[in-house]
Amino acid sequence: MIQLLSPTNFPDYELLDCGDFEKLERFGDVVLRRPEPQAVWKKVYTENEWQKKADIIFKGRSATSGEWIKKNKNAPDRWHIEYSNPEVSIKLRLGLTSFKHLGVFPEQAVNWDYISKTIKKFKTPSPKVLNLFAYTGAASLIANAAGADTTHVDSIKQVVTWANENQELSGLKNTRWMVEDALKYVKKELKRGKKYNGIILDPPAYGHGPNGEKWKLEDHIQEMMQDVVQLLDPGEHFLILNTYSLGFSSVIVENLIKTSFPKVKNLETGELFLQATSGIKLPLGVFGKFNSL
Structure with missing residues (x-):
């Protein structure tokens, strides 16, 4: 739907x-x-x-x-802001960066709610969650606060440090911080035989790993999806995929998920937007998500 x-x-x-x-x-x-x-x-x-x-x-x-x-x-x-829902509460440090970002993407709050609600419904104690392209860590901290054993992966050391600051602000601990290329990390986890109850992907249109690895969404997203679904626990699981590329539609995301994970259940796809006080809507990317519940 x-x-x-x-x-x-x-x-x-x-x-x-x-x-x-x-x-x-x-x-x-x-x-x-x-x-x-x-x-x-x-x-x-x-x-x-x-x-x-x-x-x-x-x-x-x-x-x-x-x-x-x-x-x-x-x-x-x-300065700091706070986000809370009935399940969890976190604090985030904002800052004026030279590339116009502040350290948070507010439209992602829709997914934060999905993460915390889903984790709270799992019967698995301390479900394992993997957040890829994890930026300053809001989704990681939401998962952590909901009771998950959380691994946060981003290729930029400065934003991982920022995410750790957010963890301290939120009164949380024990998030596993990884400064690494997301695709390489997934392949290593596959070789190790690891499984995760939740996987969050928030890939940019373009990016670079810590050792110069190149990421281009349309060139690498199929390979990434084929790999990450193999990391999902076959029992209790959820997956969220966000894309910001102007050329990607929710139908593309739907096709990516269904061809990578044919037994998918409870699939939701659509568009994230922010509702302005002035009455206008601002579209900010598409999503696909599913869970085993």
Whole structure:
């Protein structure tokens, strides 16, 4: 079944408006204005409203880098937000990076809910969860907080360090941190005969491993899917695949999952979006997920 999903319970985040290739967002008490390539329509709020609301504005030097300009001189470079649902609660440290990201992708809260609910329903004690392309670790910490034995894999040491900071902020411990190329790590785990009750994949369109390994979504995602499904515990399991590539649809994700794992049950596919206060919707990638429950 194809679904459109948006977070509904995230008080520390609000998409205020988006359009003209920008988005206006509130993280905690801080309002930011930054580029958004998907927002090809006109803004709903006036330019004057945008200027009044924004504490910090990202000015790009290129499509991937730039600098933050503080309109509110008291606005922080780093601050914390909290996310909670009926099962778990975590805290995340945000920061102004030169590549316009802050350390969290709010639309993923939909998947965080799925992770915690599914883990809580498992009968397996301390189910094992593998988070690949795991970034600053929100999904890893959600799994950890829900009671999973969690392994976090990302190729960039700095973001793994950031994820560890988030773990400390959240009052959690014992996440297994791995700075490694995701595809190589999966192949090693296959050779070791490892099994996981949950696997989360959040691959970028392009990327590099710590030793220069190249990742291109359309070239490598089929190989990755064929491998990761072999790591799934045949009893209790779940898998989530997110993709952000503009060329990928939920039907492509559905086909990837079904051809890699023909016995799939409870498959859901669709599009993640953020609902703006102004009334507009901002699409932010597609997903496929399933579980054994």
